[in-house]
Amino acid sequence: MRFRRAEAALLLVDLQRGFLHPAGFVAAQGRDVSACAAAAREGYALAHAARAAGMPVIWTRHVLRADHADGGLLTTELRPRLGEIGALARGSADVEIPAEAGVDPADTIIDKPRYSAFFGTPLDIVLAARGIRALMVGGVTTSMCVESSVRDAAQRDIRTFVVREAVADFDAARHAASLDAMAFGFARIVAARDAVAAIAAGEALFPPS
Template sequence: MRIRSAKTALAVVDMQNGFCDEAGSVTAIGLPASRLRPAIAGCVSLVSAARAAKVPIIYTRYVYRPDYLDGGLMAHELLPDLRDGKTLIAGTWDSDLLPEMAPASQDFIIDKNRPSAFFGTNLDATLKNLDIENLVVCGVTTNCCVETTVRDASQRDYRTFIVRDAVAEYEDDRHEVALKSMDMLFGHVVALDDILAGWKSEPSAA
């Protein structure tokens, strides 16, 4: 399947130091960045191709207030190590995008404090203002922020494409189950090469 660049945006989910650098705070609480780093090369390729094809690029960052009053159940009950380990605090190195993901002036950055990039953000309004119908998604983690964002995109009737070679998860079984679930009901799981070829050749339809 090849996806045209027209009416398409690229969402790069949470490719930030806290998750994807070995010195990040999430590795320090026992969730190793080494499991997520395989997504970096694919994300870099997608960003480069999107820029060349003039596809809007939207980066998301998972960030919290220093007091974690915005942390909700995730940070206070389900995974309190996020709070206790002082992870992902807004305005710190931890919250910064990886150097490989350095945004350009025309790119968009969406800060969020929940797995979905749509929850409590202006992502939907941004996509509508850009006249977007197709959303290509890459980043981390497959079964949490990627899948939750994809599900929410689907509920808003965006045609969503998850790039298998550019997402990663801490455990292989969760990764594969998430891909299967998304591909069945919420979007299309596609190969990186299909996206790159489609944006380069500009087919008339997805």
């Protein structure tokens, strides 16, 4: 699969305090967020490389209404604890992108109510307006919001490249299984150094892994 910077954007999924910070809602439930925090740092480096090359940077945030009415089955039946603790509520610290991310005024920030960056958001319109047909992807968590977004991108025939070091999960087995699934039928899994080199060069061919 060929990467062409001229038709590409960097999509960074849910690099927000709730998933990354020791005081976020995920860590408060006893989960280790260190892998996600490390992936976020790789994502920030990718954003810097993309901007330096003139490639658009798009951030998503998982944001819900204060009453979680837009959370659907996720907050009513699948993970009701999220609603009980007020996780991901608009205006809360959990939805903030950390200052160290260095979000630029020229970047695009898209708030989403579900796992996929495409569901219930203007992402399709943003990509079409810019002629974007390829995405370099990083973010958290690999098996949930990243994979959901990658699958939806694949259904739209958007060439998708997942940066291995820039994605992470709370569970190593789910992370590995998700990478395998995406590599099998939805995306190329690429090393961070190769992603940065491709962005700088403007074009690269990534064979099947």
